[in-house]
Amino acid sequence: MLPVEHLNLDHVLQTVCVLESVVLRSFGPEGGQVLFTRDTGQAMLSRSGTRILTALRLEHPLARMVVECVLKHSTITGDGSKTFILLLASILRMIHTTACKEPNVSHTYNSREAAEAATARHLADELLAFALEELDDVIAMGVVPYGCCLSWEDFTAKTPSPAHTNNHCVQKLLASFFHSRLGRTHCDFISDLTCELLTHWKFKNDLPSLSLQFVNDNLPALHTPVSGFPISCSRLIEGQVIHRDFATSCPQTDHQPVKAVVFTGYLQPKLLSAGEVLELGCGEQGMEGNSKKERSIVQFSAWAERSLECVIANLQSLGVSVLFSAVKQSAAVLALAVQAGMCIVECASEDELSLFAQLSGATPVSDCWMIEPEHVATLTFCRPILLGAHRYVHVAFHDSAERVMVKPCSLVICGPGEGQTDQYACAFRDAIRMLLSTWEPMGMTATTASKRTFKSNKSTSLHTGNQIPNAPPFQQCVLEPGCVIPAGGTFEFLLNHALLQHSRTSVPDDTSMGIPAVSQLLANALLSVPRQIYSHSLRSFLQTQTRLLCFIQNHSHPFSLVYTQEHNTILIQGWGKNEFPLEENKLSMHCCREAVSSKVFILDSGLESVSCKYQLLLAVLQCVSSLLQVDTVLRTHTALHTQSRRLANISWEGTEDEAED
Numbered sequence: 001m002l003p004v005e006h007l008n009l010d011h012v013l014q015t016v017c018v019l020e021s022v023v024l025r026s027f028g029p030e031g032g033q034v035l036f037t038r039d040t041g042q043a044m045l046s047r048s049g050t051r052i053l054t055a056l057r058l059e060h061p062l063a064r065m066v067v068e069c070v071l072k073h074s075t076i077t078g079d080g081s082k083t084f085i086l087l088l089a090s091i092l093r094m095i096h097t098t099a100c101k102e103p104n105v106s107h108t109y110n111s112r113e114a115a116e117a118a119t120a121r122h123l124a125d126e127l128l129a130f131a132l133e134e135l136d137d138v139i140a141m142g143v144v145p146y147g148c149c150l151s152w153e154d155f156t157a158k159t160p161s162p163a164h165t166n167n168h169c170v171q172k173l174l175a176s177f178f179h180s181r182l183g184r185t186h187c188d189f190i191s192d193l194t195c196e197l198l199t200h201w202k203f204k205n206d207l208p209s210l211s212l213q214f215v216n217d218n219l220p221a222l223h224t225p226v227s228g229f230p231i232s233c234s235r236l237i238e239g240q241v242i243h244r245d246f247a248t249s250c251p252q253t254d255h256q257p258v259k260a261v262v263f264t265g266y267l268q269p270k271l272l273s274a275g276e277v278l279e280l281g282c283g284e285q286g287m288e289g290n291s292k293k294e295r296s297i298v299q300f301s302a303w304a305e306r307s308l309e310c311v312i313a314n315l316q317s318l319g320v321s322v323l324f325s326a327v328k329q330s331a332a333v334l335a336l337a338v339q340a341g342m343c344i345v346e347c348a349s350e351d352e353l354s355l356f357a358q359l360s361g362a363t364p365v366s367d368c369w370m371i372e373p374e375h376v377a378t379l380t381f382c383r384p385i386l387l388g389a390h391r392y393v394h395v396a397f398h399d400s401a402e403r404v405m406v407k408p409c410s411l412v413i414c415g416p417g418e419g420q421t422d423q424y425a426c427a428f429r430d431a432i433r434m435l436l437s438t439w440e441p442m443g444m445t446a447t448t449a450s451k452r453t454f455k456s457n458k459s460t461s462l463h464t465g466n467q468i469p470n471a472p473p474f475q476q477c478v479l480e481p482g483c484v485i486p487a488g489g490t491f492e493f494l495l496n497h498a499l500l501q502h503s504r505t506s507v508p509d510d511t512s513m514g515i516p517a518v519s520q521l522l523a524n525a526l527l528s529v530p531r532q533i534y535s536h537s538l539r540s541f542l543q544t545q546t547r548l549l550c551f552i553q554n555h556s557h558p559f560s561l562v563y564t565q566e567h568n569t570i571l572i573q574g575w576g577k578n579e580f581p582l583e584e585n586k587l588s589m590h591c592c593r594e595a596v597s598s599k600v601f602i603l604d605s606g607l608e609s610v611s612c613k614y615q616l617l618l619a620v621l622q623c624v625s626s627l628l629q630v631d632t633v634l635r636t637h638t639a640l641h642t643q644s645r646r647l648a649n650i651s652w653e654g655t656e657d658e659a660e661d
Contacts, residue, residue, distance in 0.1 A: 004632055004633070004634055004635075005632065005633040005634075005635070006631070006632055007062070007630055007631060007632065007633060008113050008116070008117055009092075009095070009096050009099060009116055009117055009120050009628070010096070011062075012062060012092060012627050012628065012630075013089075013092045013093065013096055015060055015062045015063050015066070016066060016085070016088055016089045016092055016627075017089055018063070019053070019056075019063060019066060019067075019085050019089075020085050020086060020088075020089040022034070022052060022053075022056065023049050023052060023053070023081075023082040023085045023086070024086070024532065026046075026047045026049070026052065026082065027082045027083075027086065027532050027533075028532055028533045028535065029179065029180075029184075029488075029533065030535075030536050031047065031180075032047075033045045033046060033047050033183070034046055034047070034052050036052075036055045042419070044419050045420075046423060047180065047181055047182065047183065048081070048181050048423065048426065048427070049070070049074075049081030049082035049084075049085070050070070050071065050074050050081045050426075050430075051423065051426070052082075053067045053070055053071075053081065053085075054067065054071070061633055062627065062630065062633075065626070065627070065630075066085070066088065066623065066627070069084075069619065069622075069623040069626070070084050070085065072619075073615070073616065073619040074430070075433075076433070076437065076615070077433060077434060077437040077612045077615055077616070078429070078430030078431065078432070078433030078434040078436075078437070079177060079430060079433075079434045079437075079609075079612050079616075080612060080613075080616040082180075083529060083616060084616060084619065084620055084623075086528060086529060086532060087525065087526070087528065087529065087616070087617070087620045088620050088623060088624065089528075090525040090526075090528035090529075091127070091521075091522070091525045091620065091621070091624055092624065092627075093525075094521045094524060094525050095120050095123050095124060095521070095624070095628075096116075096120070098119070098123060098517075098521065099116040099117075099119040099120040099123065100116060117628070117631075120628050121625075121628045121629065123518075123521070124621075124624045124625045124628045125625060126517075126518050127518055127521065127522060127621050127624065127625075128621045128622060128624070128625045130518045130519070130522070131522075131617060131618055131621045132618070134502070135614070135617065135618070136479070136614065138495065138498050138499060138502050139479070139495060139498070139610065139614055140479065141498065142494055142495060142497065142498020142499075142501070142502075143485060143491060143494045143495050143498060143610060144479065144480075144483055144610060146485065146490075146494055146552075147483055147484055147485040147486075147610055148169070148483070148484060149480050149481070149482045149483050149484075150169055150170055150173070150438075150482035150483075150484060151482070169484065169607055170195060171188070171191045171192060171195055172191075172606045172607050173435075173438070173484055173606065173607040173608070173609070174190070174191035174194050174195065174431055174435075175187040175188055175190075175191040175606055176487050176606025176607060176608060177191075177430075177431055177434055177606075177608075178190045178191055178427060178431065179606065181423075181427045181430070182423070182424065182427055186231050186232070189231070189232060189234075190231070190234075190424075190427070190428075193234060193235075193236070193411075194428065194431055194432075196236060197215070197236060197409070197411055198211065198212070198215065198432075198435075200236065200407040200408070200409045201214065201215050201408070201409075208439045208481070208482075209436060209439045209440040209481070212432060212435050212436040212439060212440075213436060213440075215432055216429075216432045216433060216436055218351065218354075218355050219428070219429055219432060220349075220351050221240070221349070221351040221352040221354075221355040222240075222355070222410055222411055223410065223411040223412070223413055223425060223428065224241050224243065224387055224392070224410060224411070224412050224413070225413050225415070225418075225421045225422065225424075225425050226387050226388035226412055226413065226414045226415075226421065227388060227414075227415055227416070227417055227418045227420075227421045228388055228389070228414075228416070228417075229388070229414035229415070229416070230414060230415075230416065231413075231414055231415055231420075231424055232414075233412075233414040234411070234412055234413050234414045234424070235412050236409045236410070236411055236412070237385075237394070237409060237410050237412060238396050238407075238408075238409055239380070239381075239394060239395050239396035239397060239408055239409065239410065240352070240355060240356060240359060240394075240395050240396075240397075240408060240410055241385065241387070241392050241393070241394055241410045241412075242324070242345060242348055242352050242356070242392060242393040242394075242395065243348075243349065243352065243390075243392050244345050244346065244347055244348050244392065244393060245345075245384070245390075245391050245392065245393065246343050246344070246345055246384060246393060247329070247334060247343070247344045247345065247346045248334055248337050248338050248342070248343045248344050249338065249343060250343050250382070250383060250384050257378050257379065257380065257398055258321055258322055258378070258379040258380075258381060258382045258395075259318065259319045259320045259321060259322070259376050259377065259378055259379070260320065260321070260322035260323070260324060260360075260362075260376070260377045260379055260382065260395075261315065261318075261320050261322075261323055261324070261362070261365065261371060261375055261376055261377070262324045262326075262353050262356060262357060262362065262364040262365070262375075262377070263323060263324065263325045263326065263327075263364070263365060263366070263368065264326045264327075264353070264364050264365070264366045265326075265327065265366040265367065265368070266327060266329065266330070266368075267308065267311055267323075267325075267329055267330075267333045267368045268308075268330075268368070269304040269307035269308060304332070305332065305336075308332060308333060308336055309336060311368045311369065312336050312337065312340045312342070314371060315340075315342065315371065316340060316342075318371065318373065318376050319376070320342070320376055321341070321342055321343065322342070322343055322344075322345070322379070322382050323337065323342060323343070323344045323345070324345050324348050324353060324356065325344060325345065325346050325347070325348065326347070326348055326350065326353055327346070327347065328346050328347055329344060329346060345393050356377070356395070357377075359397050359408050360377030360378070360379070360397055361377065362374065362375055362376060362377035363375050377397075378397075378398040379395050379396060379397060379398060380395075380396040380397060380398050380399075381394075381395070381396050382394070382395045387412060396408075411428070413425050413428065434609060434612060437609060437611050437612050437615065438481075438482060438483070438484065438609040438610075438611050438612060439481045439482050440481065440611075441479040441480070441481065441483070441611040441614075479610060479611050479614065483609070483610040483611060484607040484608065484609055484610060485607065485608060485609075485610050485613075486606075486607060486608075487606045487607055487608045488530070488533060488544065489529060489530025489533050489534070489541075489544060489545075490548065491608065491610065491613050492526040492527060492529045492530050493527075493530060493544070493545050493548045493549070494548065494552075495523070495526055496523045496524075496526045496527055497523075497548075497549060497552060499519045499520070499522055499523035499526075500519070500520065500523050502519050503516035503517075503519035503520050503523070504516070530544070530545070
């Protein structure tokens with residue numbers, strides 16, 4: 001009889017609460033780092049939720065399922081792994097409380113436990129349906145007007161000024177992200193370095209999402225980890241770093257342009273065509289068989305060498321002095337290259353060669369007998385570079401009008417140890433993904449678009465008591481690229497208020513639990529995030545919530561983000577009729593050095609992406625629905641190390657060997 005474990009709502013909640021207790025230690029601005037020790041004695045300190053969760057040895061399949069959902073979400077948005085667990089636990093608690101209060105029908109369910117499970121599943125499905133159909137509208141009307149849309153045009157500014165306030169807010173967005181990952185000490189330095197990197201890789205006359213996507217796709221080839229140095233030694237260097245050393249002596253360019261070719265195959269003698277015969281000689285009569293064979297081998301080697309010499313001569317005629325190879329070349333090729341004064345870089349990664357081809361404009365070639373001028377790249381220099389304990393190949397690309405990049409550069413990420421350096425590199429990668437999600441919000445479906453068109457013709461508003469007289473049309477309130485909101489629980493407070501308003505204006509549905517109940521449940525669950533942010537001071541939690549709600553109720557216009565250079569802080573201030581000029585139907589940010597009035601309060605926790613928050617809520621609710629569909633865990637042990645697994649109403653769990661296979 002196979003061991004069977006029946007699951008109920010309590011088991012699911014307990015499993016998620018265990019994960020919550022782990023991530024809470026590093027959550028929020030006051031959170032610390034978590035120390036892990038491996039069996040080998042190696043220690044790891046980290047504040048990254050993804051690293052913490054993946055470092056856990058989880059035996060229960062539900063816990064592994066939750067971590068897998070977190071990893072899939074963080075792979076897309078690069079952020080929100082700890083908030084994911086926190087919201088998941090909070091929503092499950094709300095569902096558990098609601099399910100336990102619901103009346104149970106004895107003739108429909110065999111036990112109270114079955115009734116609670118059915119109610120929980122139904123409520124989870126209602127939550128997910130509400131999020132997919134209504135949540136984007138609630139966020140657009142109740143949250144987005146109180147944020148701002150960052151401008152990519154001002155992204156290149158290095159110092160905050162009245163003309164370049166948006167750039168400073170991009171840095172604040174990155175700084176708050178790095179603070180939650182790496183701590184407060186190096187946030188500003190790393191955010192400035194990230195801005196500088198993206199400035200160099202900015203496409204000409206193109207969308208920012210394309211630049212971010214390019215950096216995200218090529219980041220493995222664009223960064224070099226260097227251990228043994230503090231992170232403050234991280235920097236940008238011109239051109240590209242090929243993470244291999246020269247197999248032969250490096251070229252002596254004497255400040256002259258270098259021409260290079262990328263090979264994806266082997267340099268080898270020309271293959272014989274169909275019907276062509278290579279005559280190696282029959283040998284003299286009376287000679288032994290071994291002598292004939294040895295002479296044939298010598299003749300073949302001589303022919304192969306002459307054939308390779310022709311390849312090298314062809315390269316010399318094209319002015320090529322550097323060969324970048326994706327594979328390891330033969331000793332004969334290396335010897336001939338040394339004689340010809342060429343250098344070869346072997347076993348370069350596919351990602352690096354692909355990036356090299358894009359930046360140089362040259363086409364890689366796999367057949368050394370088909371080399372043409374379009375396969376030759378012109379480089380400003382090609383020389384060795386010593387980064388830490390390793391020597392690499394450093395190339396810079398010749399400027400040309402055809403090249404679409406501004407200033408190609410590589411990122412050197414330094415760290416005291418290998419583990420810390422890897423954490424910094426992962427933080428850079430996730431920051432790029434977060435920016436990409438911010439500037440490339442989730443698209444609307446046809447149903448959502450038609451629904452919004454219908455709603456835009458109505459004069460009603462979600463905020464029935466606080467209508468905005470000069471609000472832009474509804475279509476202007478959707479998630480626009482670069483939309484951010486002040487951090488520190490502002491998103492959760494605003495969405496909580498919007499959901500409660502939405503529940504009051506919605507008509508209950510007799511066939512389901514109704515939108516009002518679902519809205520109130522989600523609204524209450526959202527407050528768990530700011531409660532943990534201000535867990536060190538309940539007074540700060542109440543003050544922040546009260547100020548935001550008072551502002552919404554007493555003002556018919558959004559607040560603005562005001563940057564003051566004197567205190568290096570961002571202020572939230574109301575827009576009066578004569579305070580600041582606004583562009584039509586757009587939100588903007590302003591620089592102000594005037595005295596702060598009573599309706600202004602200081603924000604020192606940075607900014608966060610509205611799009612990432614929206615995607616996080618959808619991912620959490622999908623995970624809740626999936627978790628509550630699991631009825632039974634069936635643990636199988638079989639001699640065969642193959643096991644097909646399904647996750648529907650039954651969760652299959654095999655042995656560790658099966659999992660590895």
